[in-house]
Amino acid sequence: MKFPKSNRKIVTEATQSFTFTRRAMVVGGIQGAFGVMLAARMAWISVAENEKYQLLSESNRVNLTLIPPRRGWIIDRHGKPLANNRTDFRVDIIPDRLRDKEGTIATLTRLLSLTPDAVERIRDDLEKAAGFQPVEVSANLTYEQYAAVSVRLPDLVGVAPAQGFTRYYPAGPAVGHLLGYVGAASAKDYEERKNPLLITPGYKIGKDGLERSFDEHLTGKPGAKRVEVTARGKVVRELTTRPDTPGHVLKLTIDAGLQEYAGRRLATQSGSVVVMDCQNGDILAMASMPSFDPNSFSDGISQTEWEMLSQDDHVPLRNKTLQGLYPPGSTVKPMVALALLEAGVEPQETVGCAGAIRVGNTLFHCHKRRGHGSVNMRTAIAQSCDIYFYQMAQRIGMDRIARMARLVGMGQRFNLPFPSQSYGTVPDPAWKLKKYNQPWQTYDTVNATIGQGYMLINPLQMAVMAARLATGKQLMPNFLAGQKRPAAAPIGVSEEHLVTIREAMSAVVNGGGTGGAARMAIPDVLIAGKTGTAQVRRITMAERRGGVRRDASLAFKLRDHALFQGFAPFDNPRYAVACIIEHGGHMIRNEDAPMIASDTLSYLFDPAKALEKLETLEKGWGGTPVERQAAQMAEFRRRKAIAAGEIPAEASNAVDNSASPDNGASGPAAAAAPPANAEPAVEDDQPPPPGSLLPPAAGETAP
Numbered sequence: 001m002k003f004p005k006s007n008r009k010i011v012t013e014a015t016q017s018f019t020f021t022r023r024a025m026v027v028g029g030i031q032g033a034f035g036v037m038l039a040a041r042m043a044w045i046s047v048a049e050n051e052k053y054q055l056l057s058e059s060n061r062v063n064l065t066l067i068p069p070r071r072g073w074i075i076d077r078h079g080k081p082l083a084n085n086r087t088d089f090r091v092d093i094i095p096d097r098l099r100d101k102e103g104t105i106a107t108l109t110r111l112l113s114l115t116p117d118a119v120e121r122i123r124d125d126l127e128k129a130a131g132f133q134p135v136e137v138s139a140n141l142t143y144e145q146y147a148a149v150s151v152r153l154p155d156l157v158g159v160a161p162a163q164g165f166t167r168y169y170p171a172g173p174a175v176g177h178l179l180g181y182v183g184a185a186s187a188k189d190y191e192e193r194k195n196p197l198l199i200t201p202g203y204k205i206g207k208d209g210l211e212r213s214f215d216e217h218l219t220g221k222p223g224a225k226r227v228e229v230t231a232r233g234k235v236v237r238e239l240t241t242r243p244d245t246p247g248h249v250l251k252l253t254i255d256a257g258l259q260e261y262a263g264r265r266l267a268t269q270s271g272s273v274v275v276m277d278c279q280n281g282d283i284l285a286m287a288s289m290p291s292f293d294p295n296s297f298s299d300g301i302s303q304t305e306w307e308m309l310s311q312d313d314h315v316p317l318r319n320k321t322l323q324g325l326y327p328p329g330s331t332v333k334p335m336v337a338l339a340l341l342e343a344g345v346e347p348q349e350t351v352g353c354a355g356a357i358r359v360g361n362t363l364f365h366c367h368k369r370r371g372h373g374s375v376n377m378r379t380a381i382a383q384s385c386d387i388y389f390y391q392m393a394q395r396i397g398m399d400r401i402a403r404m405a406r407l408v409g410m411g412q413r414f415n416l417p418f419p420s421q422s423y424g425t426v427p428d429p430a431w432k433l434k435k436y437n438q439p440w441q442t443y444d445t446v447n448a449t450i451g452q453g454y455m456l457i458n459p460l461q462m463a464v465m466a467a468r469l470a471t472g473k474q475l476m477p478n479f480l481a482g483q484k485r486p487a488a489a490p491i492g493v494s495e496e497h498l499v500t501i502r503e504a505m506s507a508v509v510n511g512g513g514t515g516g517a518a519r520m521a522i523p524d525v526l527i528a529g530k531t532g533t534a535q536v537r538r539i540t541m542a543e544r545r546g547g548v549r550r551d552a553s554l555a556f557k558l559r560d561h562a563l564f565q566g567f568a569p570f571d572n573p574r575y576a577v578a579c580i581i582e583h584g585g586h587m588i589r590n591e592d593a594p595m596i597a598s599d600t601l602s603y604l605f606d607p608a609k610a611l612e613k614l615e616t617l618e619k620g621w622g623g624t625p626v627e628r629q630a631a632q633m634a635e636f637r638r639r640k641a642i643a644a645g646e647i648p649a650e651a652s653n654a655v656d657n658s659a660s661p662d663n664g665a666s667g668p669a670a671a672a673a674p675p676a677n678a679e680p681a682v683e684d685d686q687p688p689p690p691g692s693l694l695p696p697a698a699g700e701t702a703p
Contacts, residue, residue: 066196068203069220070165072247074179074210076256077282077481083179083211083294085165089146092134092201095126098158107156111148112138117302124303129187134201136184136300139166164202167211167298171256173625174263176291177319178254180209182298197222204298209319210250210479213417220247251481253282261603262287265614267591267621268628270314271581272321273600274463278573281467281475281488285600286460288324290316293629308636313556314582321459322421326580328451329532330384330514331462331565332405334469334501336393336449337377339404341497343396347377353387359443364390367533381504382513384531386450393449394442401449402428407474407491409464410457414477424461427454451532462578466529466565469505470573472498505530506570509594518564518594522605529566529577531594533586536560551585559583564593568601577601590617 074083091108098104109119118138125135137159138145149161167182169175185198185205197203200222206215223244255275262273266289275285292309296302309316318324341347355371356363366372366386372379380388393401406412411426425431427448429440447453457465460477467475472495473488505528508515515531537558539548551559562584567576579597586592603610622628641647 065225066200067223067225067244068164068197068200069222069244070246071167071182072218072220072249074218074250074252076252076254076259078255080256081170082175082252082254082256083167083169086168087163088139088166089141089143089161089163090139090166090202091137091141091146091149092160092162093122093126093137094134094158094160094201095129101126104156104159107152108137108149108159112141112145114138115302117304121300121303134160134184134199139299160201162202167204169294171260171263172293172295173289173291173629174260174287176294177288177321178209178259178286179294180211181207181294182211183207207297208419210417212419214250218247218250221245252479253277253284253481254286254479255284257607258285258600258603259287261610261614262600263289263291264618264624265596265599267617269581269584269591270320271579271584271593272324272459273596274321274459274578275600276463276467276475276477276576278467278471278475278567278576280485281478283477283479284575286321288320289625290314291625292316293626304637304640305633308633319420320580320582322416322418324580324582325422325424325456325458326561326563327455327534328457328462329534329561329563330450331530331532331563332451332455333381333384333389334505334530335404335408335410335465336389336401337381337504338469338493338497338501339401340377340392340396341500342404342493343400345377345392345396347500350374350376351380351388351391353385357387357390359390359446362443364446377500378504378507381530382507382511384514389449390446393445398428398440398445398448401445402426407493408468409461412461412464414460416477417479422458424456424458425454451534459578459580462563462565462580463576466567466578467576469498469501470567470576502528502570505566509566515564515594517589517592518566518598520568520598520602521609522602525568525605526570527566527568527598527601528570529564529594529597532563534561534563536583551587556583559585562586562593564597566597575601575604
């Protein structure tokens with residue numbers, strides 16, 4: 001019997017030694033290859049990429065922070081600041097670093113004594129902001145509040161306290177629409193510019209007015225601060241700081257004292273005042289009231305304050321000077337009279353005024369129901385006789401009147417440094433045919449000749465009209481001081497005719513005309529001008545038969561506009577003024593356009609006397625605009641609390657004057673104490689670096 005042969009491999013000691021040695025060599029080779037690779041990589045990192053990783057390491061240890069640059073000052077013609085900077089402590093939240101939103105807000109509310117409005121505003125801003133966009137918590141903090149937040153930073157992830165500068169406007173609401181305001185850059189701003197400075201906490205850009213138009217000029221160069229930090233971000237020490245470079249100074253033609261006076265002198269009314277230099281066209285004041293306080297916008301306006309401003313029927317958020325359009329009313333009569341003279345009408349020629357005239361099938365009335373009798377051009381302007389202009393305008397036609405209107409600046413587009421303007425309308429047959437595809441009618445001429453119908457103007461254009469009538473030159477409005485401009489050319493009319501118009505305008509104020517309230521209290525200074533009333537509603541024949549309703553019995557929006565344009569001194573025109581009071585209706589003498597315009601000009605001749613009168617008047621108005629706005633805000637909060645059921649209606653004795661027929665104010669005008677924090681924070685002591693309305697069918701109701 002044969003046994004099968006075994007195939008088992010015989011393992012000997014030599015075989016085992018050989019196998020082990022071979023495997024060890026393979027493993028050793030692999031290990032050696034990895035070792036060489038690691039060594040090469042380490043050599044590459046330590047030698048070739050040494051600078052790169054050194055910078056990364058340094059960035060983990062050192063935090064580089066941009067310091068927002070201070071904006072350049074905006075100063076008036078005398079070097080007085082209209083907008084400067086003041087030191088402040090502030091706290092912001094960086095949304096993409098925030099971990100515990102509600103907990104952080106609760107802690108900051110306790111530390112900084114935030115109001116419910118402020119908390120609501122912070123939450124809204126956090127919802128809207130992009131991750132990189134800082135959200136302001138509070139500004140103008142005390143050092144104690146700033147320190148209380150700073151020591152708790154390890155527990156307040158995403159909170160960024162900072163010391164810096166904030167924009168400050170000494171005149172407050174008086175310069176709101178002139179200068180505009182600044183605010184934090186939006187996500188859209190960042191997407192457009194891709195500038196890291198825009199996401200730096202505390203940095204703000206111009207949002208409206210001159211702040212927006214000259215944002216690049218006013219923006220300086222940022223500084224930088226290097227600090228050593230731990231892995232958790234705690235500051236160990238400050239290494240180096242490079243200071244910021246302030247922006248350039250912007251010098252305006254504005255007179256700061258006059259600008260503030262004009263804003264205050266508009267009282268509780270809704271309107272505008274413009275003062276222009278008759279020598280060169282410089283704008284000395286351009287006030288639109290009521291206004292907003294640009295300091296509130298710069299510091300982060302609350303939701304409640306925004307609601308109050310948005311709901312106010314006096315529209316404080318609209319720049320009435322440049323964006324408001326109004327029928328000019330009888331203020332255009334001197335211009336129309338000049339057109340008549342240029343067309344060959346003699347100033348001594350008379351017209352009989354019986355109180356009404358029929359044009360087609362419509363009866364057009366004069367404001368004086370029984371008529372003025374026989375009137376010539378001077379009397380027609382002084383007494384504001386509508387019938388004279390109704391008849392004379394039909395003789396020369398609308399084309400000649402429209403041409404003269406454009407010569408004196410009506411409907412003209414001025415090259416101004418403001419982001420938004422309205423230019424008004426000078427209607428004529430070609431304009432109506434193009435816009436409405438309708439032929440011009442005689443009644444259109446009759447309406448336009450007394451500043452009604454399709455004719456519209458803004459307050460600045462009215463001031464330009466007054467200046468050109470006073471000088472006979474094509475003066476152009478200017479806001480920037482020091483600009484070299486060519487001498488104004490003549491408007492191209494006879495000087496003799498201009499003298500006739502100026503004398504008639506003087507008679508309006510000083511010769512028993514309709515503008516006696518504008519007579520100046522300055523010795524040897526006479527003002528010449530023209531009053532105006534512009535209807536905003538149609539007066540029916542039925543109402544005329546029963547008696548036209550007085551403005552005091554009408555709702556605010558149905559009252560006539562009150563207007564005045566003029567210049568002083570009469571014998572040597574130096575300043576021109578225009579004033580429009582929305583729905584003023586010539587109801588309150590001290591708050592009417594003629595007296596407001598006259599008092600504003602008087603400041604240029606005797607500031608002390610003008611201020612003394614203003615301070616006396618303000619006692620009956622509830623104080624300065626800032627004080628009245630504070631009272632209005634308190635009343636608005638009270639109403640909101642009552643509506644929300646937080647307090648009973650009888651719990652407050654505050655008086656609601658919003659429906660008062662005496663002044664048409666939209667908020668309380670009762671006396672109010674100055675706010676407790678009226679004293680401003682310390683200012684930057686560094687000197688500025690170098691460098692649509694229905695056209696009435698029956699004319700005006702009053703002069």
